[in-house]
Amino acid sequence: MISTVKKIALVATFMAGVAGAALGGPYDAYKGKTLVVNFPAHPHYNAVMKVLPEFTKETGIKVEVDQLEYLKMREKQTLELTKxxxxxxxxxxxxxxxxxxxxxxxxxxxxxxxMNPLLADPAYDPADIIPGYMQNIGEAGGKKGYLPGPTASLFGIPFGAETSILGYRKDIFEKHNLKVPETYDELLDITCKIPKLEPGMGGLASRAASGQHASHAYLLHLAPLGGKVFDDQWNPVINNEAGLKAAQTLKTIVDCGPEGAKTFGFAEAGAAFLQGKTAMFLDSTVFAGQVDDPSKSKVVGKVGWAMHPMGVRRASQTGGFGIAIPKNAKNKEAAFLLMQWLTSKKADKLIALQGGNPIRFSTHGDADVNAKFPYMKTFGEALKYADPDWRPIIPPWGKINNDLGTTMSKVITENADIKASFDGLAQRTQATMKEAGYDTWK
Amino acid sequence: MQAANSHRLTPYLFLAPAGLVLAVALLYPIGYMVYASFLDWNPSQKINEAAFVGLRNYANLLVDPAFRESLWVTIKFASVVVSLEMLLGVGLALLLDRKLRGMTLLRTLFILPMMIAPIVVGLMWRYMYHPTVGTFNRALKGLGLPPVEWLSDSNWALVSIIIADIWQWTPFIFILALAALQSLPKSAMEAARIDGATGWQQILHIKLPLMMPVLIVTCLLRLIDAFKVLEVVLVLTNGGPGLSTEILSLRIARTASEFRELGKAAAMSNYLLLFLMVLTLAMFFYSKATERRAARLRAEAEGAH
Structure with a gap:
């Protein structure tokens, strides 16, 4: 684990010295302090690394970054937070x-x-931060515990957040006079037309590998098709009509997908699209940065972007990362100043220009950002429909998520009967929820 | 009296440091695991905050279909790989137990797979199994045969990881079997040859029985290892498709990190430990029994003279 730790000390002492005279106000008390932060190895955070020296220059607060692979990061944090x-x-x-x-x-x-006037910047403008992200990643304690609502509070701020977006090959769509799909019916229709129109090419690149990947791909379709994992009383409803339709949708997409699609993870699905083996891609916005990078992509300049198609409603996913201050942190006030700075309008734009994922509407509409990444405007539009409740965020979710992923994988690879598989899944989920105490008030 | 007592204590005194090291290094972690298996413990809690649930984890596991499927996959995997590896490894050793030019080089080549880090082995095979650009499917295509879904078909996936494991671990059996062969008493071989035993008879009635003690230990070591294999499967299939290759150690890792149920993961590890212990003991008693039988036969033979 230590070997994956990339410790980069951003010591800009000379800069701090130069800027020292100009320093004033909120950051004075913390000048010269060193903050230790834990970031994942992730495109957004790589962009952040390029912007961080700016913070040190402006505030005199040094930042030491411990960057880890994101699953490792979670394991380490779990230990770290109990200290x-x-x-x-x-x-x-x-x-x-x-x-x-x-x-x-x-x-x-x-x-x-x-609440602290010494720390909070009045120009912060939290309403500019995409509400779906804020609710999904930052808030807890409201409806069902993990959603916003009258009883909720804020524990983190989205940073490196993402939503789902449809990428499509403009050249292929033009060649065959296809219309960019607006709805799920159109999406499925085109997905299965492509392999006939362009032999050797798959319709839509999707993840499908057993476990987390299959589960993610399934949930991506569940929300727009009007389904949910649980009803408001925590009863699993994943096997209702919408739930089964989402499973059938994913199966159809994989069947009409490129060769090997049954075991694609996020990376493989992305690679298939970048290698020109599929005509469409429907997944996280994180992916978009690579499309026009000639060292990774064979489809430079050929990709257009559209909103996640609509089923009975519009609902794109919300996910990614947030930043927070641990209860056992040593420099909480300075940590807050860093968080506030990183998620401010200014830094959000700087990070976006370096290829990060902005969290603010203003950045998505920004002219400079759009000049460099023309798809940002579409992303901003899509984010209005970002659904914070596209999957439940509860402690037993890890287990249910895995079960959903393997059940879905069995449907895809073994042609297991969808109804029977999902009835079984719902039954097991009910038992897991009972074990976790969710039926206490029934 | 006092002196006699202290004399009697002396050996224990000398043993004490070793005993202490054993207790701290071996028994403490195992004890910790056994204790943890009685808890409902998630990694965000300190161990003393976890609730004691007695045997609930063990009981729940027994009726957990995913655990049972995973146990079954593990048993299938371990028994197939170990029998095939034993067959191939011992066969190779019998073939190569002779004086050939460049033998040392050949032997080194044979044991190379064993020295490669399992993650690398996994990655290598994953590329070879790749549905379109992989070596195997391209070879099949070249021969005009239909491609095989090595890793995405639930029947093939297990076969694929079995092939990779055999490739990596046959050399282990080979090298131990070869060492055993070369240390066999020359006199027995000579006697057999003089008595006119054919090659097959020599192998079946002289070499294999004499090698048996080494082979049993080798088999046991491989079996224990096969039950704990993780990295190659992790990289090749990550347990999929479905649960078709989710071997027990992968399920344990998942239970601890993804499902955050440390108690249940500990209970699974204990089931695995118990299972392996039963296997080891069975092997141990079997070899004891055969030894005793051999000794009796020898005694009878000597008595007859």
Whole structure:
């Protein structure tokens, strides 16, 4: 694990010296302090690394970054957060860790920082941050525990967040006079037409590998098709009509997909699209940065972007990372200043220009950002429909997610009967939920 | 009296440091695992915050279809790879137990797969199994045969990881079997040859029985290892498709990190430990029994003279 740790100390002492005279106000008290932060190895955070020296220059606060592979990061944080005195002042967490960390009371409630006039920047404009992201990644304690609502509070701020978007080959669509799919019916129709129109090419690149990947791909279709994993009383409803339709949808997509699609993970699905083996791609916005990079992509300049198609409603996914202050952090105030700076309008734009994923509407509409990444505007549009409840974020989710992923994989690879498989899944999920205490009030 | 007592204690005194190291290094972690298996413990809790649930984890596992499927996959995998590896490894050893030019080089070549890090082995085979650009499917295509879904068909996936494991671990059996062969008493071989035993008879009635003690230990070591294989499967299929290649150690790793159920993961590890212990003991008693039988036969033979 140590070997994967990339410790980069951003010591800009001379810069701080130069800027020293100009420093004033909120950052003075923390000048010269060093913050230790834990970030994942992820395109967004690679962009952040390029912008961080700017923070040190502006504030005199040094930042030491511990960058880890994201699953490793979660394991390390789990240990780190149970210590009496932690090493990290700021952590980036995967969205599904929210449930675990907040439930174990390991993250600072951000209210006391936003109330503190010495720390909170009045120009911060939180309403500009995409609500779907804020609700999905930052808030907890509202409806069903993991959603916003009258009883919710804020524990983190989205940073490196992503939604789902449809990428398509403009040249192929033009050649065959196809219309960019707006709805799921159109999407499925085109997906299965492509292999006939362009022999050797698959319709849509999707993940399907057993476990997390298949589950993610399934949930991507479940929300727009009007389904949910649980109803409001925590009963699994994944085997209702919408749930089964989502499974059939994914199966159709994989069947009409490129060769080997049954075991694609995120990377393989992306690679298939970049290698020109599929005409469409429907997954995370994180992927978009690579499409026009000639060293990775054979489809430079040929890709157009559109919103996640609509089923009975529009609902694109919300996910990715947020940043938070651990309860056992040593420099909480300075940590808040860093968080606020990183998610400010200014830094959001700087990071976006370096290829990161912005979290603000203003950045998505920004002229400079769009000049460099023309798809940002479409992403901004899509984000209005970002659904914070496209999957539940509760402690037993890891287990249910895995079961969903293997069940879906059996449907895809073994042609297991969808109805029977999902009835079984719902039954097992009910048992897991019971074990976790979700039927206490029934 | 006092002196006699202290004399009697002396050996224990000398044994004490070793005993202490054993207790700290071996028994403590195992004890910890056994204790953890009685808890409902998630990794965000300290161990003393976890609730004691007695045998609930063990009981739940027994009726958990995913665990049972995973156990079955593991048993299938381990028994197939170990029998094939034993067959191939011992066969190779019998073939190569002779003086040939460049033998040392050949032997080194044979044991190379064993020295490669399992993650690398996994990656290598994953590329070879790739549905379109992989070596195997391209070879099949070249021969005009239909491609095989090596890793995405639930029947083939297990076969694929079995092939990769055999490739990597046959050399282990080979090298131990060869060492055993070369240390066999020359006199027995000579006697057999003089008595006119054919090659097959020599192998079946002289070499194999004499090698048996080494082979049993080798087999046991491989079996224990096969039950714990993780990396190659992780890289090749990650347990999929479905649960078709989700071997027990992968399920344990998942239970601990993805499902965050440390207690249940510990209970699974204990089931595995128990299972392996039963196997080891069975092997141990079997070899004891054969030894005793051999000794009796020898005694009878000597008595007859």
């Amino acid at each position: 009496a005195k932690g090493d990290y002042d700021v952590i980036a967490y995967v969205v599904f860790s929210k449930a675990d960390y907040v439930f174990a009371d390991q993250l600072e409630n951000l209210a006391r920082f936003f």
